[in-house]
Amino acid sequence: xxxxxxxxxxxxxxxxxxxxxxxxxxxxxxxxxxxxxxxxxxxxxxxxxxxxxxxxxxxxxxxxxxxxxxxxxxxxxxxxxxxxxxxxxxxxxxxxxxxxxxxxxxxxxx
Amino acid sequence: xxxxxxxxxxxxxxxxxxxxxxxxxxxxxxxxxxxxxxxxxxxxxxxxxxxxxxxxxxxxxxxxxxxxxxxxxxxxxxxxxxxxxxxxxxxxxxxxxxxxxxxxxxxxxxxxxxxxxxxxxxxxxxxxxxxxxxxxxxxxxxxxxxxxxxxxxxxxxxxxxxxxxxxxxxxxxxxxxxxxxxxxxxxxxxxxxxxxxxxxxxxxxxxxxxxxxxxxxxxxxxxxxxxxxxxxxxxxxxxxxxxxxxxxxxxxxxxxxxxxxxxxxxxxxxxxxxxxxxxxxxx
Numbered sequence: 013x014x015x016x017x018x019x020x021x022x023x024x025x026x027x028x029x030x031x032x033x034x035x036x037x038x039x040x041x042x043x044x045x046x047x048x049x050x051x052x053x054x055x056x057x058x059x060x061x062x063x064x065x066x067x068x069x070x071x072x073x074x075x076x077x078x079x080x081x082x083x084x085x086x087x088x089x090x091x092x093x094x095x096x097x098x099x100x101x102x103x104x105x106x107x108x109x110x111x112x113x114x115x116x117x118x119x120x121x122x
Numbered sequence: 123x124x125x126x127x128x129x130x131x132x133x134x135x136x137x138x139x140x141x142x143x144x145x146x147x148x149x150x151x152x153x154x155x156x157x158x159x160x161x162x163x164x165x166x167x168x169x170x171x172x173x174x175x176x177x178x179x180x181x182x183x184x185x186x187x188x189x190x191x192x193x194x195x196x197x198x199x200x201x202x203x204x205x206x207x208x209x210x211x212x213x214x215x216x217x218x219x220x221x222x223x224x225x226x227x228x229x230x231x232x233x234x235x236x237x238x239x240x241x242x243x244x245x246x247x248x249x250x251x252x253x254x255x256x257x258x259x260x261x262x263x264x265x266x267x268x269x270x271x272x273x274x275x276x277x278x279x280x281x282x283x284x285x286x287x288x289x290x291x292x293x294x295x296x297x298x299x300x301x302x303x304x305x306x307x308x309x310x311x312x313x314x315x316x317x318x319x320x321x322x323x324x325x326x327x328x329x330x331x332x333x334x335x336x337x338x339x340x341x342x343x344x345x346x347x348x349x350x351x352x353x354x355x356x357x358x359x360x361x362x363x364x365x366x367x368x369x370x371x372x373x374x375x376x377x378x379x380x381x382x383x384x385x386x387x388x389x390x391x392x393x394x395x396x397x398x399x400x401x402x403x404x405x
Contacts, residue, residue, distance in 0.1 A: 025275040026284060027268075029255030034284045051380045055193050058288070059297045079255070080288035085386035089189050094384065101389045104284060107275075112392035114405035119186050119385060121175045 016111055024106030029079075036060075036081045037100040038074050039088075045095035046071045052087035052096055061087065061096075072096060184337040187383050191302075191341030194376030198229065198305040203338055204375065208308070210334035216323035222316025223327050226309040226361050234307055237351060241300040242293055244350040249294035252282070256291050286346075293347070300347050304374030309348060311363050312370040324370045331373055341378030348372035 015022075026033035039061075048070030053061040058080035063070045072095075074081075083098035103110045160166050178186065208225055216222060228234055249256060254268035275282045292298035301307055308331065312324050332342045351357040351369050363369045390405040 023276070025272055025279075025282075027255075028253065028271070028284050028287055029259070055191075055379065055382065057190070057192055057298070059292060080285065080292065082285055084190065085388070086189050086382060088386050089187075089384045090380045090382040091384065092381070097387065099387065102285070107279060108283065114390035114392065116387040116389050118387045119178075121178070 017107070017109060021106045021109060026104040026106055026108060031079075033105045034079065035103045036078055037083050037098055037102055038078055039081065039083075039096055039098045041072055041074075042095045043071050045093040046091075047093060047095075048072065049092070051090050055086055055090055056081075057084060057086065058082060180337065181333070184333045186385055188333065188336040189341075189378075189382045189386075190343040191374075191376070191378040191382065192299070192343055193379040194302060194304050194341065194374070195379060196305070197377055199340060199375055199377070201229075203335075203340065204229075204306055204308070207331045207334040207338065207340070207375070210330040211327045214323070214327035214330045216316070216326065217319070218317040220313075220317040220320070220323070222313040222320035222323050224311040224313065224362070224367055226311060226363070228307045228309065229305065231305070234301055234304070237307070237348075237357070238299065238301050238303075240354060240357065241347050241350045244353065245290045245293040245300070245347070249287075249291045253287055253291045255288075256295075289347075300350075301345060301372070302343060302374050304343070304376045306375040307345075307348075308373045308375060309351075309361060309363075309369055310371045310373065311361075311367045314366045314368050321370060328371055328373055335373075335375055339377070340375055341382075343374045345372040345374055 028034060036058075043066065048063060050063055050070070050072075052072055053063060058078070060075050060078040060081050061072050062075050064073055065071070081098070081102070083101050085098050088094065088097040099116050101110060101113060101116075204227060208227075211223065211225065212221075214221075214223075228237070250267075252267055252271045252274065254264050254271055257264040257267060271282065289298060293300060310324050310328055312320050314320065316323060328344065332344070335342045348371060349369050351361065352363065358364050358367075358369075361369065393404040395402045395404050
């Protein structure tokens with residue numbers, strides 16, 4: 013029986029601290045829509061969101077160290093304005109390489 | 123007490139004799155056409171035609187709007203609602219109907235805090251020993267932890283996945299919680315003597331509970347780190363998780379902070395579809 017991942021990949025565990033090997037997605041924020049309500053920074057399971065000031069208005073951004081974002085989109089779910097969203101899943105090199113994934117899509121009514 | 127056994131025909135009693143190499147045989151019961159029987163009984167079940175693109179029904183809504191809730195209001199959930207969602211867990215399917223679960227409900231804030239502290243301590247130990255990413259690169263501690271982590275990764279690739287490891291460190295550093303200060307924690311204990319793969323049954327049971335909770339306006343979160351409690355004989359005794367039981371999962375329950383009900387996008391997954399003698403890949 014063949015394997016989808018190679019023997020080399022089976023033994024290759026990504027470096028936890030290396031963003032090139034552990035690619036956590038950076039959620040994108042629409043600054044026009046963000047009203048700085050802070051809710052997403054509170055509920056983010058990876059604690060990777062923070063508020064900052066743009067022209068004396070509070071806005072949300074992703075911290076430089078955003079290790080741990082799992083693209084759960086809880087930030088999008090709680091945002092009253094739909095200003096923040098993840099559009100890609102995390103991926104790793106080697107053993108944990110993602111398989112059989114397609115594009116992000118809203119729930120489809122078939 | 124008198125027990126009556128109804129025998130419909132002799133073929134129900136006598137097993138058909140199978141000549142060697144004659145291939146599979148069907149019993150009289152299998153040869154009967156179920157659809158003809160339901161018609162004769164006048165109890166044909168209805169087939170509801172759902173049009174393509176029909177609106178989500180209540181169950182689908184609950185599935186789509188369920189998020190893992192990690193920030194709760196202080197208000198306790200009424201006891202009857204917890205009983206109500208556990209009732210849905212009781213009706214979950216399980217292998218051979220073995221129902222390998224046991225529920226432990228903890229609604230005592232002080233006790234939840236004790237459980238929290240125990241699991242946080244376990245995370246601290248794990249993070250210190252293995253999470254080399256938490257150390258400064260080039261230091262001795264970094265190399266020692268990294269060497270250990272790479273070895274253990276091969277042995278425990280599911281546990282030492284980069285995602286839970288970063289969560290363990292976040293818990294150790296106080297940036298993340300285990301039970302999220304939820305007012306109610308339901309521990310899902312598993313009878314390890316369950317049929318086949320009882321972990322799967324616990325998952326199905328918990329899913330019933332979680333979706334029922336969602337439909338009632340409650341927020342929930344699966345807490346896998348609750349299994350750290352198994353490391354303590356004292357906790358196992360206190361929670362009634364002694365052998366053959368084991369703590370497999372916990373579900374926190376409470377009222378969510380904010381309104382996390384907006385529908386979200388997710389990646390699609392490959393679907394292999396076999397029909398009309400062909401194979402198609404869909405997403």
